[in-house]
Amino acid sequence: MRSKVFAAAVLLVVSTLTAQPARPKITGISHLAVYTSDPASTEHYYTFTVGAVKMPDPENPRGVRYAFSSTQFVEVLPLPASAGVSRLDHAAFNTTSAEGMRRYLAAKGWQVPAAVTKLSDGSRTFTVLDPEGNKIEFVQPNLKVKVDAPNAIGHHIIHIGFLVRDRAKEDTFYRAILDFRPYWFGGRSETEIDWVSQQTPDAHDWLEYMLTPGVPGTGIPPNMSQRSLGVMDHLSIGQDSVDTGYATLKNAGRLENVRNDGHTQIGKDGKGQFNLYDPDGIRLELMNWHATQKPCCSPFTAPDPSPSE
Numbered sequence: 001m002r003s004k005v006f007a008a009a010v011l012l013v014v015s016t017l018t019a020q021p022a023r024p025k026i027t028g029i030s031h032l033a034v035y036t037s038d039p040a041s042t043e044h045y046y047t048f049t050v051g052a053v054k055m056p057d058p059e060n061p062r063g064v065r066y067a068f069s070s071t072q073f074v075e076v077l078p079l080p081a082s083a084g085v086s087r088l089d090h091a092a093f094n095t096t097s098a099e100g101m102r103r104y105l106a107a108k109g110w111q112v113p114a115a116v117t118k119l120s121d122g123s124r125t126f127t128v129l130d131p132e133g134n135k136i137e138f139v140q141p142n143l144k145v146k147v148d149a150p151n152a153i154g155h156h157i158i159h160i161g162f163l164v165r166d167r168a169k170e171d172t173f174y175r176a177i178l179d180f181r182p183y184w185f186g187g188r189s190e191t192e193i194d195w196v197s198q199q200t201p202d203a204h205d206w207l208e209y210m211l212t213p214g215v216p217g218t219g220i221p222p223n224m225s226q227r228s229l230g231v232m233d234h235l236s237i238g239q240d241s242v243d244t245g246y247a248t249l250k251n252a253g254r255l256e257n258v259r260n261d262g263h264t265q266i267g268k269d270g271k272g273q274f275n276l277y278d279p280d281g282i283r284l285e286l287m288n289w290h291a292t293q294k295p296c297c298s299p300f301t302a303p304d305p306s307p308s309e
Contacts, residue, residue, distance in 0.1 A: 020107050024100040026178065028203035028309065029157045030092035030139040031065075032235045033075035034282045035083055039064075041279040042076055049254045049276070050284065051151035058119040070147045072157045074235065079280075085226040087280045088233040090127065090135035091160050091207070093200060098124035098140035108177050121145055131169045133219070134162060153245055154237035158287065158305045159197065161208030163220065163232045167196055170209060174198055180207065186268045186297035193297070195268075204305035210234075230281025238289050238305055242272040245286045249276075270295040 036042040046052045046066035052074065057063035060077060067073040077089055095101045098116040105128060106112045116126045122142030130136050149155060164170050174180040180198035183206050187194040196209040210232035212221060220229060239245045242264045249255050260276035267273045270291030276284050290304050 021100065021103045023104045023179065023201075024095050024097040025202040026101075026138075026200045027094045027096060028200050028205035029072060029160055029235075030094045030137070030141070031073045031075050031157075032091055032160050032233075032282075033063075033077060033089040033137075034233075034278070034280070035079040035087045035089060036076050036278075036280055037079045038279050039076070039078070045258065045278050046074060046076070049249065049258050051149065051153050051254075053147060053149045053152075055147070058121040058123070059117075059125065067147045068149050068152045068157060068237065069155045070143070070145060071141045072155075084220070085224060085229050086220060086233070087226070087230060087282050088162060090137050091162060092125075092137035092139050095138045095140055098126055098138055101138045102126050105177070110173075110177065116140075130173050132164060132166065153249060153286065154239055156238045156305065156307060156309065157205065157235050158238040158289075159206040159208050159236045161195075161210050161232065161234050161236075163212050163229065164196075164209035165212055167193075167209055167211060174207065181302055183302045184269055184295060184298055184300050186295065188268070190297055197269075199302050203309060204303055205309075206305075227281050230277060231283050234283035234285055236273075236285040236287045238307065239272075239286050240289065240307070242274045242286045242288055246274045266293050268296040269300075 043054065047054050052066035052068050055065040055067050057065050057075060063075055063077045065073045065075055071094055102112050102116055110128060112128055113126050116124045118124050122145065124140040125137055127135055127137045175198065179201040181201060183197040183199040185193055185196045194211050196211065197206045199206040212232065246264050255276065258276055261274060264272055264274045270293040272288040272292060274286040278284065289306060
């Protein structure tokens with residue numbers, strides 16, 4: 001009898017030690033972190049044109065946050081000498097537990113830091129590299145911190161995108177480990193796939209692979225310009241109507257001296273959109289919540305985001 005009890009106890013201990021930790025929820029996009037070569041112009045763009053609220057950066061004392069809501073913002077950092085044509089530092093997703101996510105990824109064999117970092121605003125973060133070397137940060141926001149951004153052209157970052165060359169390689173992280181789910185894919189024609197949208201597993205925000213052919217490996221294709229890369233490395237803010245959003249910016253003079261498309265359009269996904277660019281070329285895309293025309297190339301396979309999220 002004692003041997004059976006002992007064996008059962010050993011089995012329980014072994015099972016506990018070998019059990020895989022559950023993945024904490026990924027509750028959408030936190031932020032995009034970008035570089036600036038002209039802080040004053042960038043501040044004018046994000047505060048006046050876009051209408052975000054300027055805040056201190058608890059992660060980097062040399063940086064600035066431009067917030068759209070209590071949990072979403074653009075982080076702007078000084079341009080490092082090593083940046084080349086890139087103006088993207090990292091992308092970030094919100095999670096219910098930074099430490100739980102760190103442990104989960106470690107159990108999956110992913111390289112993670114030894115501990116999470118607690119920031120001065122009470123949030124917790126850590127950073128990893130995805131399969132192509134992009135810096136990806138997970139943020140457990142302090143939900144007691146409230147931000148009001150009454151002049152923002154929108155309050156919900158519904159997707160972010162960046163350059164990707166190997167869809168299958170990136171899927172080993174975002175799909176296989178993090179459980180991102182398909183939302184839409186399309187291209188400049190019915191026979192091409194240039195953009196692949198993967199929704200976060202516990203919300204409707206998405207990551208857009210901006211597929212680019214190039215030499216195998218990681219890095220930016222050597223013939224790519226800063227302007228072209230800035231089109232790919234982007235964020236998108238949800239709109240009830242991009243026509244109204246565009247008119248709001250134009251009529252208030254908020255687009256003066258700002259590079260923009262000069263008109264709204266219907267994208268290949270059937271959604272209205274309007275593009276404008278920060279002083280270093282990072283694209284901000286106003287996008288309707290829902291398609292008003294049939295999308296090219298594939299149907300939507302998950303619900304759209306909404307203003308209430």
